[in-house]
Amino acid sequence: MRNYAIRFLNSHASSAILGPYDPQEVGAVTLFEDVDCSGASARFYWNPASLENGTFYNFEDMVYGGMRNNEVTSVMVPKGYAVKLYDN
Numbered sequence: 001m002r003n004y005a006i007r008f009l010n011s012h013a014s015s016a017i018l019g020p021y022d023p024q025e026v027g028a029v030t031l032f033e034d035v036d037c038s039g040a041s042a043r044f045y046w047n048p049a050s051l052e053n054g055t056f057y058n059f060e061d062m063v064y065g066g067m068r069n070n071e072v073t074s075v076m077v078p079k080g081y082a083v084k085l086y087d088n
Helices: 059-064
Strands: 028-034 038-045 074-076
Touching: 038 059
Parallel strands: none
Antiparallel strands: 028 038, 028 074
């Protein structure tokens, strides 16, 4: 699921690309700005080449990935994955 600030795009879209996604291969955690997994969101993938501690994203990576601010109200995590969120 990805919904990067769609509410701020005035519901305009010119194209879309759809392809298969298998979280068993490469999972992605989606962080949401609002409750109930709604509002602006950003998706962050697990990198299979990362160390055993998991894939690390710093603040700049998260902004580049679609986060608009430093607030997360809800999280969507695929089955079999875990996420740790840190402040500062």
